[in-house]
Amino acid sequence: MSQLNVPRQPVSRRGLLAGLGALGVTGAFALTGCSTSTPGSSAAKGDASEADTIKFYGNALGDNAQKAAWQAIIASWEKKSGKSVKPVVYPYDQAATQLALAAKSGDFQGVAQGPWQLLAPMGILADVSDLAEGMVLPERILAGLRVDGKLYMLPLTASGIGLVCDGRIADEVGLTDGMSVEDFAGALEKIKRQDGKLIPYAAVTKNPDLKDAAHWMWGWGSEVVTDDLKCTIGDSESVAAVKWYKELQDAGLTKAGVARTDARILFARGQTVMYDDAPLANTFLKSNGASKALQAAIRPVQRPAVKGAPSYNRYWGQGLFCSAGKGEKTSKDFISYVAGDLSAATALYEQSALAPADSNVAGRIQSLQKDSFQKGFARVIAENARPGAWDKLSTAAQIDTTIGEGVASILAGQVGVQRGLNALRKKVDSALAQG
Structure with a gap:
């Protein structure tokens, strides 16, 4: 699979698997349904704006394999941006239910890990295609993640x-x-x-x-x-x-x-x-x-x-997505920082063995370039990975x-x-x- 510059186109070690795996919660799907006429959908009606504080939904801060890396990333971004992050932590196997409840109640606002597919039909997610511009990401993966031309989740890791x-x-x-x-x-x-x-x-x-x-x-x-x-x-x-x-x-x-x-x-x-x-x-x-x-x-x-x-x-991977409207600009800035900042990507790789999806960033992590297994996996496995059309x-x-x-x-x-x-x-x- 070719790696290319993509303009205008669109986790605990066990927890990362929840990025797609948590979708198996039938009750969560029942909570969201396929209608966009939910309390949460109003978030998408306003223009994108800044926020002093954004929420960060997921299990990363509750898992020993990722906790230290994410704590360092959040602290660094807070210092750089002058904004703050409010964690909303739940076990990986509760991701679908917790996200669906937040969305249904209208409380979902900020950045999240997990089953973005459950929230996409509700009309409350921001299109992050603009964040993919200039990044070197696997086109086959991006093509499989776009919904009606929009990219709702930016991959941090794109493998197989x-x-x-x-x-x-x-x-x-x-x-x-x-x-x-x-x-x-x-x-x-x-x-x-x-x-x-x-x-x-x-x-x-x-x-x-x-x-x-x-x-x-x-x-x-x-x-x-x-x-x-x-x-x-x-x-x-x-x-x-x-x-x-x-x-x-x-x-x-x-x-x-x-x-x-x-x-x-x-x-x-x-x-x-x-x-x-x-x-x-x-x-x-x-x-x-x-x-x-x-x-x-x-x-x-x-x-x-x-x-x-x-x-x-x-395809196997994990990424971040965010709510549209209020706080969207701040949330996107946080996602862009996690995906593209060298220190953030290095922390995730060195502490969680997760190579960044952006090959430009991966190529700048010295310890990753010395990791023969990860480099071989990227060449042999990731380059031949594809999502299912149903993903x-x-x-x-x-x-x-x-x-x-x-x-x-x-x-x-x-x-x-x-x-x-x-x-x-x-x-x-x-x-x-x-x-």
Whole structure:
């Protein structure tokens, strides 16, 4: 994926995942609905103005992995701007509910992390396309985040969920970038023959993370959901992808009942050679007690391709959004500072292992330039990342959960591939209509 200058176009380590993941709260969606005639929508009616104090909604200040970095960033911006920030802190898994309540009551005013998609239909968010001007951001990511030409969330981190492996074993079995799916499966078989106790690939095989099925379907040529929001699940390409994925499990090359948190622990313990994760994978190794040797050996590997077609990774990232109208100018100044100030970006990277989305800023962080894992992840994984067409919808997480449940039932042998995917398509179509 090319990196380009984009004019006029449009988190705790676990908490950052809530940027999109918190959308799974059905009750929050019910709170917001799809109507713009809510108490909060009046905020968007006034012209953009300054404010002496803005609120900052999110979990960052309540999480040890990010707290110090964000405290330093806020203090620095307050000193520079003469303005103040009032934190509104809640657990990552309450983001959707808390934001929806604030918006519904008309109290949402300031900057926030989390599921911006829930608030976009309410007409209370500011278009931050102007902040993206002059930044060097992945165009494919921005295109997938725009709603009717507007950008409501400015990415701070723009990466993907990609394969990471133990490079020592990968070298032994010939596991490299640019492999076909056939050669990839062959490398997994070599691992199994060499050590039957190892799980060659700790792929996600149960929810809540089986949205991973989407990037495999993309690789086979299924759009999953088209740009005009038509679900293609159940087409020949998605059927072939899920059949292949299930064949890996049936052959013992993956393991049933594995969630991403399980895979992280298995990898750190040396019980698997490979799994899928965000760019925080190397920090999870440390937190899960991996050996120094494995910490040195971890590396990303390109997702294998089908008959020479492009391979993709599911977009993963986090960013900031803000209310429109009152205080909008001040909120945007804060977002711009976090995204573009070198000291702010350096603090987030060095304390939270989050490389900035703007490659111009990333290139100026000296410690990041020395981090071979993060640089490799950006090149191998992030450059091949794409959002789902449904990621901009208020029902995004509902759709992810639905996809995961449907594929999980197939992997568990409860239903055949074609029949299961046909049923899944109907459920996704329903969620698309709601979004």
